[in-house]
Amino acid sequence: MAALAIRNEQNKTVTISAKLIFYGNHATEELAQAIANEIRDMYHEPKASVSLDEERYEVRIRIDYELVSLAEVVPLSIENTNFRYNFIRLEAQNHVTRSFMGFGLGDNVGHWITTDNLGKSTTATHEFGHALGLDHPARIDFRGLGNPGIMAPRGTIVDASLQWNPLVAAGEYGGTLNPLHRRVQAYEIEAIFKDIVFDDNGYAEIGHLSNVLFSENGNVLNVFF
Numbered sequence: 229m230a231a232l233a234i235r236n237e238q239n240k241t242v243t244i245s246a247k248l249i250f251y252g253n254h255a256t257e258e259l260a261q262a263i264a265n266e267i268r269d270m271y272h273e274p275k276a277s278v279s280l281d282e283e284r285y286e287v288r289i290r291i292d293y294e295l296v297s298l299a300e301v302v303p304l305s306i307e308n309t310n311f312r313y314n315f316i317r318l319e320a321q322n323h324v325t326r327s328f329m330g331f332g333l334g335d336n337v338g339h340w341i342t343t344d345n346l347g348k349s350t351t352a353t354h355e356f357g358h359a360l361g362l363d364h365p366a367r368i369d370f371r372g373l374g375n376p377g378i379m380a381p382r383g384t385i386v387d388a389s390l391q392w393n394p395l396v397a398a399g400e401y402g403g404t405l406n407p408l409h410r411r412v413q414a415y416e417i418e419a420i421f422k423d424i425v426f427d428d429n430g431y432a433e434i435g436h437l438s439n440v441l442f443s444e445n446g447n448v449l450n451v452f453f
């Protein structure tokens with residue numbers, strides 16, 4: 229996902245603003261709202277701030293969404309130059325059996341599947357993190373460190389209480405991170421701002437725009453005219 233960061237020097241806030249443009253057979257109002265709410269609430273949870281030119285700015289996040297038909301999304305994506313716009317196909321399943329974002333960290337396209345319990349599972353928020361340029365952490369063992377960050381992947385080693393099954397040994401079947409216990413951490417939000425540059429009007433572009441669309445099962449959709 230790409231996004232726009234908007235810096236307000238008066239009230240010392242910086243807002244990450246993105247719009248999710250959903251299409252596909254499972255693009256419903258109810259699901260779209262649940263996803264947008266999950267992402268917004270999880271990114272607000274750490275009440276993060278960042279240092280810009282040696283002043284602290286409170287980080288806010290704004291997630292809008294729109295549901296569009298396949299006929300509508302094609303011209304929208306082809307013409308898109310807006311870093312707020314992210315094109316996400318929602319389907320029941322895809323050929324890699326997991327939700328994914330497009331081409332490299334920071335891309336503005338994805339194919340997400342409802343079997344990942346979107347809006348209730350932290351998956352959408354994790355994928356949004358990739359879209360903001362965040363990678364999986366180098367650390368794979370978070371024992372003794374509490375909840376790992378939102379970018380911790382499946383298979384991460386954690387304290388027993390954060391495992392799928394608290395009763396099994398770390399690393400055994402069921403002995404890895406239950407993704408419900410991932411939390412957006414302040415250090416992850418700070419990482420989003422690491423390399424971004426604000427223009428004179430206080431805007432900074434995050435990520436990049438491939439504007440690629442996907443087929444129902446998650447292959448690149450070829451659009452011919």
Ligand SMILES: [Zn+2]
Nearest residue numbers: 354358364381
């Ligand atoms: Zn990931």
